[in-house]
Amino acid sequence: MQTHQLFPLTIAQDSISVSEQDRKVMAHAINEMRKSNPQQSKNHAWTGDTQGQEFLFSQPLFTSIAAKIAAKVKDYLETLSINSQQLDLYYQRSWATFTQGEQNIALHNHAQSNISFAYYLVKPQNSGGIMFSGKDLQNEITKDIFNRDKYERSLIRETNAHNVKQVIIDAPQDAIIIFPSKASHATMPNKSGKTRISLSGDISIMLKDSNGFEHLMPNFKHWTALD
Ligand SMILES: [Fe+2]
Incomplete structure (x- = not known):
């Protein structure tokens, strides 16, 4: 019997290379953030977005990786046949996750955002997909x-x-996973006995020029404050 698979959810996987020196420096900086804002839960991974560290890519150390991720996000939009040249894209939040022991992150989505991603900066084997x-x-x-x-x-x-x-x-180190923010996702427990570090972020899209469009977000540059 022939079947037609309709109405897909498209999860992109690609790879980004960083030098071992850059990896080490970024991982060290993230570990310092974690130590200065420790998570209370034993089972839940440290997630910077809930620990006052939700604007990671505004730090100069992460400018280069943010640019590499931006290129992949534009590729993802092209995969969906969305013309990214008509859009302004913003990292609205960006943060690190730090997973030790058998920690995980429970099922959730990022309802306030359009596109989300996880880039695996440090990802030992069996550390959780x-x-x-x-x-x-x-x-x-x-x-x-x-x-x-x-x-x-x-x-x-x-x-x-x-x-x-x-x-x-369960993608390897240096992989990036890009997906619609509304897709429910979780991380599996880290079984490696080693630390796993990912960089995550939420991206908002808005039209460069909203003239003639009804449903997409107009550019915030034209918004008017209430006070
Ligand atoms: Fe998430």
Whole structure:
């Protein structure tokens, strides 16, 4: 039988190279941030965005990597056939995550943003991939039919492209994962016994010229403050 796979969620994976010296310097700076703003939770990874460190790319040390990531984000837009030349793109937030032990990050999305990414600055083997979780699954012909317990009871024979609800992408060091900010995602527990460091960010898009457009965000340069 022929099938047509419709209405995709497109997660991009690419690679960015940094020198080992730059990697070391950035990792050291992130570790210092973590030490000066320690996370209280044992199981949850240190995430700079919740620890007063949500504008990482405004620091000169991260200017170069921010530019490399920007190029990949524009490639992602082109993959979606969106003409990035008509858009202004802004890092609205950018932060590091620092994962030790078996820490993870629970399922969430970035509802205030358009495009999000994770770049793996330090990523030992088995230190935990990123998991995407589908919602409003088109093929879910009755609620929760593709949940784990249905496999355990042999109602569902196997996971495949037609019924998958969650996918883990375990990309190597230097990989960047780019995705729509509204996509639900989590990180898997770090099983490596080593530290994993990622750089994450949220990107807002707005039209350079909103003339004739109704639904996209007009450029904030034309906004008027209420007071
Ligand atoms: Fe996230």
